[in-house]
Amino acid sequence: MSLVLVLYHSQEHGNTQAMAEAVAEGARDAGAKVKLVNTNEHRFDPDQYRKIDAAAFGTPDYFGYIAGGLKTFADDWYIAKGKDRQGLEGKPYGLFYSHGGGGNVREPFEKLFKYVGGKQVGETIESRGKPTAAVLRACRELGAELAVVK
Ligand SMILES: Cc1cc2nc3c(=O)[nH]c(=O)nc-3n(C[C@H](O)[C@H](O)[C@H](O)COP(=O)(O)O)c2cc1C
Numbered sequence: 761m762s763l764v765l766v767l768y769h770s771q772e773h774g775n776t777q778a779m780a781e782a783v784a785e786g787a788r789d790a791g792a793k794v795k796l797v798n799t800n801e802h803r804f805d806p807d808q809y810r811k812i813d814a815a816a817f818g819t820p821d822y823f824g825y826i827a828g829g830l831k832t833f834a835d836d837w838y839i840a841k842g843k844d845r846q847g848l849e850g851k852p853y854g855l856f857y858s859h860g861g862g863g864n865v866r867e868p869f870e871k872l873f874k875y876v877g878g879k880q881v882g883e884t885i886e887s888r889g890k891p892t893a894a895v896l897r898a899c900r901e902l903g904a905e906l907a908v909v910k
Contacts, residue, residue, distance in 0.1 A: 786903025799829025810847030
């Protein structure tokens with residue numbers, strides 16, 4: 761059974777959280793175990809990254825950039841990898857983000873996780889405001905793909 765990490769930041773309305781929960785549901789329904797972490801509540805230990813098979817990363821657009829909690833994960837991961845690379849190399853990953861109408865975070869988000877991740881699975885999922893049924897369906901599909909990716 762594979763282990764999928766869904767690591768996201770959600771703080772304002774729960775929009776990114778709703779997307780994260782849909783990704784997690786899709787992955788579980790496809791047979792994976794899921795670790796769901798909101799970086800607004802917990803700082804994710806990058807050592808745990810060794811144990812996962814695939815990851816989904818989610819952020820709200822904050823001033824055209826990634827929310828600080830998720831950016832902290834990327835910083836922690838880079839520093840941990842510099843000390844001991846074993847198991848910290850990129851994993852297959854998917855991306856999702858929420859915004860209020862600007863949505864300029866896509867470019868820096870994709871650029872940063874291209875660096876942190878291995879190969880991107882599916883398209884980056886974008887959502888404005890409260891996620892629609894179509895957005896949540898796309899998130900579940902992403903979770904299902906991550907559950908079986910090699
Ligand atoms: C500090 C802050 C900065 C934001 N900056 C932007 C922005 O530059 N562009 C944009 O479209 N939305 C911006 N937003 C709106 C959020 O991206 C949007 O409400 C998002 O859905 C919040 O996700 P959450 O409910 O998961 O926290 C900002 C919100 C906050 C709190």
